[in-house]
Amino acid sequence: MNVLVTGAGGFIGKNLIERLNREEDVSVSQYHHGDDLSLLYEHLTDTDVIYHLAGVNRPQNNEEFASVNRGLTETIITYLKEHHKTPKIVFSSSTQAERDTPYGSSKKAAEEVLKNYSLKTGADVTIYRLPGVFGKWSRPHYNSVVATFCHELAHGRDIDIHDVNQPLELVYIDDVVDSFTDCLDQHKTDETLYYPINQSFHTTVGELAKKLYEIRDIRTSLIIPNLSDKLTKCLYTTYLSYLDPDNFSYNLPAHQDERGSLVELVKSRHAGQIFMSTSRQGVIRGNHYHHTKVEKFCVIKGAADIHLRKIGSDEVITYTISDQNIEIVDIPPGYTHSIENITDHEITVLFWANELFDPDNPDTIRLRVKPDER
Structure with missing residues (x-):
């Protein structure tokens, strides 16, 4: 063809x-x-x-x-x-x-x-x-308001809004291309000339700007917006396409103490947060339990013993995991738990928690897994 x-x-x-x-x-x-x-x-x-x-x-x-x-x-x-x-x-x-x-x-x-x-x-x-088409390779100040807003925010400038309530109908470039390529094999059975794109979005200029500011601020807040919302997902993808090549990476603050370091990576109000820690030789982290918060532990460098004990029980359960066989250990609620570096070098552990840490309601109760341990 x-x-x-x-x-x-x-x-x-x-x-x-x-x-x-x-x-x-x-x-x-x-x-x-x-x-x-x-x-x-x-x-x-x-x-x-x-x-x-x-x-x-x-x-x-x-x-x-x-x-x-x-x-x-x-x-x-x-x-x-x-x-x-x-x-x-x-x-x-x-x-x-x-x-x-x-x-x-x-x-x-x-x-x-x-x-x-x-x-x-x-x-x-x-x-x-x-209507307004947006996505990668759209020309700012020409093709669409989304391109202009993304370009300005990605280059450290705020955006001007004259009417926050102005309605917008938008279509994403991949949906446009999908609809267009569907025409290759379609054979009309009627005289219809006008067809809609497979999916469109209805929002306002103010809501668009709000979403894009949240996306821009991910690098400092670490909070990923709700990407199950397709418009938000497509806006996030589009925004990243306007970053300059020397601005793809960004630093994250590391919280250091005598045990090692802890770095928060990604947060989500809908899906919890991901963080990582390093632990020096002989360090034991944890020794606490949660009522509702649950976590997943994964050693990505080195080896560690994960100890768990159901509160009210004397039985200690131990999982030995290492970077030689990547696996995840689930930490159920009501189990006090700890993670111990069993190597002679620093280890790195990746964590996921199902909720954001709230200092006013941390749901973290101190309790040793091994009561006699020092």
Whole structure:
């Protein structure tokens, strides 16, 4: 199958082409802004599907709206008609087509060209009126408010908001690409031209900003937002794509004492927290129990004995674990427990707790596993 993508160098185009290049039996041709029309005609001569993404939304003058958004569409359709070709066409329009603006009018005019072509030739035309599209490779101060907000926050600048209650409809780039690529194998059984993206999100500018500030602050708060919410997950992914390459890593504070160190790694109000510790030779940590908090222990460097004793019982249970056979030990509630370095060097242990540590209600009661131990 031969596929042509116009606007191949744009935000949606780059993401779509990456996906199409992974599809079996699909050969992709690209038409970029500034390419000669002769190249476009060459591609149109032998194409089965056209993804018509080329367009402008922030030109230097309003005349470009008509010349590009409508004009290029007319050029493509004129060529196809003259050469009696009816490839499938997938067109990225905009919800702005419903508004009386230069941009909206130009998108609406392009839609009409395509609808007339489909009506007269029977060609398969699919039109997506896209709301704000966001995701990796989106151009800030051009493609979407999400791109602009992410770029500013990732570069240490606050964002300006004029109306926190302004509603937003957003679609994620992967959902757009999924919908577009679904068209490769779909065969219409009716005359429907307009189709929605598989999933869209409805929020406000204020809520968007709030989520992105929480995402930015993860490096200091360590609190991961609720990523089971798909919009939040997609915003987190998008935000990271705007970090400069020299800013991918960040330091975490280590709490040092005579036993070793403790570093908190990740926190979540929904899934607890992950932290790690180092312990010097002979160090025993713990000797406490919890009523509701539960933990998981995993030795990732060295070896340790994990001792547990159910409160009210004299029986001590011991698990010896090491980095030679990575395993996790669950720490149930009501069991006092400790972890002892049994090597002659420092060990490293990874911990998970099912809740964040609350100094006002720590749910941690001191009690030795081995009462006679010093």
